[in-house]
Amino acid sequence: MTLSNFGIAGVQMYVSASHDNVERMGGYMQHIRKRFPWVRMVLFPELCPLGPGRDKAEPLPGPTEDRLRELARETGLWLIPGSMFEAVDTPQGTVVYNTTPVIDPHGDVVARCRKLFPFRPYEEGVEGGTEFCVFDVPDVGRFGVSICYDMWFPETTRSLVALGAEVILHPTMTDTIDRDVELAIARASAVTNQVYFFDINGVGDGGVGRSIVCDPSGYVLHESQAGDEIVAIDVDLQRVRRERERGLRTLGQPLKSFRDRACDFPVYERRATDGYLQSLGPLVKPT
Template identity: 30%
Template sequence: MKIALYQMHVIPGEPEKNIEKINQWLDELDDEIDIAVLPEMWNTSYRLNELTELADEDGQRILPFLERKAKEIHKHIVAGSIAYKKGNEIYNRTIVVNNEGKCINTYDKAHLVPMFNEHHFLTSGSKKSTVYELDEIEMGTIICYDLRFPELTRSLALEDAKVIFVPAQWPKSRIDHWKVLLRARAIENQVYMVACNSVGACDDNEFGGHSLAYAPDGTLIDSLYYEEDTLIVDIDFESQEKIREAIPIFNSLRTDLY
């Protein structure tokens, strides 16, 4: 399975320009790509004080675009996350659309970042992320700061997720944490961690790039650096099964103790 990640320089406060960028990027993907992955908050970036005006109300603009585009190019789209407005609430919502143009999964970011005062502008999700299937493979998505809470990733692994996507706008100043946390989540859950970060800046926040993928044994498959670019990773599920057979961690879980 081939996966393309768009390490995108999101234009702050310009949803239409960002849609245009993504439309062009999707058009340029090779036919062999199965899944296209986008970063966090790609419609608005972190213009939090402008989200009331900028957020996509009920997904009316972005969801039809993603559904049409996925069907047109016949690729699954793990559409990072967007600022999504529902009533008076604004969520950081991930959307997954399959290659038939059907939205099959959504999740609202559960853990809001206190250092960015996200809770002043966004509503945290009230339901946990759930597993979905693409090409009959179980997958899941967490968003950026969720990565610091291992319980969420473990819950997806216990639902038999083989791949976990992490769209983010992770800061450059903490990019070492990004790499260590992703590798730890891969090893402890024996899953592929496929993480799509953005680059550039929004006001005083500089994003760190380093979109990457770790194998279930913690091996780095590939990584980008600080420029806008595309990362292509190839996922091998046979090797994942061998890793799980060699160290069957889930058979040793002590659910009677924790």
């Protein structure tokens, strides 16, 4: 039997850049297990376990991921622990990715999502991933993962939804003055793709807070302020399926219209960037 409702808790928490945050994450998970027994999945902000220092990059699997796996196993919860910097040895040297593992309630890693769009030119020395990340929760539905700046590229969310995602899990670490813009992007991403969108930010060294959860009709289910907060939401996946069939608010059916489109999008061909986009100059920090 396929379940319709599924509890997800986003944790907007203080993220330290100088200290390990894994123990505090475990405390939140234990609290959620007791306080919200209907929650089955927990999502933390980007770079939450070890903070935003690239010098803390580890291979995956690795020691920190093993600790996170144990937290999932102890609590019996699905865990998307934000992300970590992943160190990969290559013949040319060590390559670093911004990666979040997806850990099931048994403590097994079922997927790893590498951030597709590092926040260049500021997120220096980090390579972009090349694969879209979706995974299935048995008897529930399909979930997609993207990380922070990925949201600014609507092709990312559209691709995850085209792969069947009904919920987008989006850890972020926004500590800049454009957070208000991201709130609009999160809502637009939800409604144009008829999907639940969980955009969970950190506080302290991990961001300015203001996490947001939007439903497939574009309604804001919750917007946090600037402090620590547990955002526990019971999503209704049957509603996603019904609205994709009948239209959001029984109106537009954007996924079907996209599927049945008459136009092509030549901008997505690499050669299309040889014109105007090349004239914008190199991707560098302003001076």
